[in-house]
Amino acid sequence: MPVDRIKHPRMSPYLILLSFILYTSLIFLISRLTIRRKVNNEAYFLGNRNSPWYVVAYGMIGASLSGVTFMSVPGLVQDEQFSYMVLVFGYLAGYAVIAWVLLPLYYRLNLTSIYTYLEHRFGIASYKAGAFYFIVSRLIGTSFRMFLVVIVLQRFVFDGWGIPLGVTVSLFMLLILLYTFQGGIKTIVWTDTLQTTFMIAAVVVSILLIAGRLEMGLGELASAAGGQGYIRMFVMDVADPRFFLKQFFAGMFITIVMTGLDQDMMQKNLSCRNLRDAQKNVLTFGAILIPVNLLFLFLGAVLWIYAGEVGLLLSPGQTSDELFPMVALQQLGMVAGLTFFFGLISAAYSSADGTLTALTTVFCIDFLGLRRRKGMTEKKIQRIRYRVHLGFSVLVLLIILGYGAINDEALISTLFTIAGYTYGPLLGLYFAGIFTRWELHDRYVPLVALSSPLMSYLLSAHSESLLWGYRFGFEILIVNGLFTIAGLYLIRKKKGQPNDR
Numbered sequence: 001m002p003v004d005r006i007k008h009p010r011m012s013p014y015l016i017l018l019s020f021i022l023y024t025s026l027i028f029l030i031s032r033l034t035i036r037r038k039v040n041n042e043a044y045f046l047g048n049r050n051s052p053w054y055v056v057a058y059g060m061i062g063a064s065l066s067g068v069t070f071m072s073v074p075g076l077v078q079d080e081q082f083s084y085m086v087l088v089f090g091y092l093a094g095y096a097v098i099a100w101v102l103l104p105l106y107y108r109l110n111l112t113s114i115y116t117y118l119e120h121r122f123g124i125a126s127y128k129a130g131a132f133y134f135i136v137s138r139l140i141g142t143s144f145r146m147f148l149v150v151i152v153l154q155r156f157v158f159d160g161w162g163i164p165l166g167v168t169v170s171l172f173m174l175l176i177l178l179y180t181f182q183g184g185i186k187t188i189v190w191t192d193t194l195q196t197t198f199m200i201a202a203v204v205v206s207i208l209l210i211a212g213r214l215e216m217g218l219g220e221l222a223s224a225a226g227g228q229g230y231i232r233m234f235v236m237d238v239a240d241p242r243f244f245l246k247q248f249f250a251g252m253f254i255t256i257v258m259t260g261l262d263q264d265m266m267q268k269n270l271s272c273r274n275l276r277d278a279q280k281n282v283l284t285f286g287a288i289l290i291p292v293n294l295l296f297l298f299l300g301a302v303l304w305i306y307a308g309e310v311g312l313l314l315s316p317g318q319t320s321d322e323l324f325p326m327v328a329l330q331q332l333g334m335v336a337g338l339t340f341f342f343g344l345i346s347a348a349y350s351s352a353d354g355t356l357t358a359l360t361t362v363f364c365i366d367f368l369g370l371r372r373r374k375g376m377t378e379k380k381i382q383r384i385r386y387r388v389h390l391g392f393s394v395l396v397l398l399i400i401l402g403y404g405a406i407n408d409e410a411l412i413s414t415l416f417t418i419a420g421y422t423y424g425p426l427l428g429l430y431f432a433g434i435f436t437r438w439e440l441h442d443r444y445v446p447l448v449a450l451s452s453p454l455m456s457y458l459l460s461a462h463s464e465s466l467l468w469g470y471r472f473g474f475e476i477l478i479v480n481g482l483f484t485i486a487g488l489y490l491i492r493k494k495k496g497q498p499n500d501r
Helices: 013-034 041-049 051-080 083-106 114-121 122-154 165-179 186-211 217-225 244-261 265-269 274-308 320-330 334-367 378-402 413-420 425-433 442-461 476-490
Strands: none
Touching: 013 165, 013 186, 013 334, 051 122, 051 186, 051 265, 051 274, 051 320, 051 334, 051 413, 083 244, 083 265, 083 274, 083 425, 114 122, 114 425, 114 476, 122 265, 122 320, 122 334, 122 378, 122 413, 122 425, 122 442, 165 334, 186 274, 186 320, 186 334, 186 476, 217 334, 244 265, 244 274, 244 425, 244 476, 265 274, 265 334, 274 320, 320 334, 334 378, 378 413, 413 425, 413 442, 425 442, 442 476
């Protein structure tokens, strides 16, 4: 039967709701199993440093991919082909830096919050600036990721029932709050493994079902993708934001800042038993990301081939992010719809659960100084931790509801662009701390950290006129870091100047 004449049953909203309840129940079961014994603050923050490295490595795949990769990367393929893979190759170089430079530093100092290093190296103002930028970066990034996932559920399920977006988002945040409230990183290490499994399964099942619907083998699909130009990987035009050298080095530094300088990702690594296990975790995780991202890109090529065969067009106002849910939920039947839905829910949970724990850790340790206060009992720390965790849950909820519509480009590009501005000062601070012997006038560091992203933005906005048509891509992160390093150089101390810490 010709593909375009097949009748495609849509998934019942009631079946989707039942699936959501079952999946959430499974998450709560895992949560209960991980906190059978009383969970203290050390278990919440670092899982008692007893997490198996291979479990952490596998679970970090889902935490790294999240809803952005789950829907945006396949959608990018039509306009950008496989050029995203060069960014992923850069990731592997970044993970090597994390394994051999950053992790030994964190373990040697026995850190819980990685930003404590900045206090050891430069002073309290640098420390607070680093922690502040992490909080801002994570709040923005997590809110975008959550919005991308929740809006799909809203359009395909809850809109039909007349349930407003605020209720949908509130439900998600409440459930995530409940299963991370006590267990923290001890729970998340294990729930991430489940979420990773469902996300990858959704991609594999979708590819196989589309291949069957098109009556093509995987080899034929690969040949068709090549014939239509989707597998083009290397862009040779230096002025193009996707020029392969820009992509590679941008991927390397994105990994260093968004994993190595990110409390959420590093907190999982610091929960490993020792440095060697943490290094094995990072390097294994980095290697696995290459075939996993290639799988997502292949799915994108398959989706666009299928859309062309059946004449499926995006409506005005829709973005490429919506292609995958349209095909899975409206075109391929119940099996594909359920698989996609489980993957989507996994992406939503993995976007927020680790972030809430990391934000709580940073705020409690870096801003409230709970580990330093004398006379703070375990029970009192726990009460404060509960309040902070709840407060960040509400804040994420409010940001999602206030998130308007960044629909003029695939969301993954928006996310990395924002990260280029918010993570740049962290990159500069850590580079100066590790690779120089500078002592800084610490009180001026926040000024440098605020001015560097602003200068980077102005340069990027006017680069075509200032730099002979050059357009910045993700490498703006590197420029931002260089601006920060230059600013730190200007506020370094001369020999013999007193310490202002």
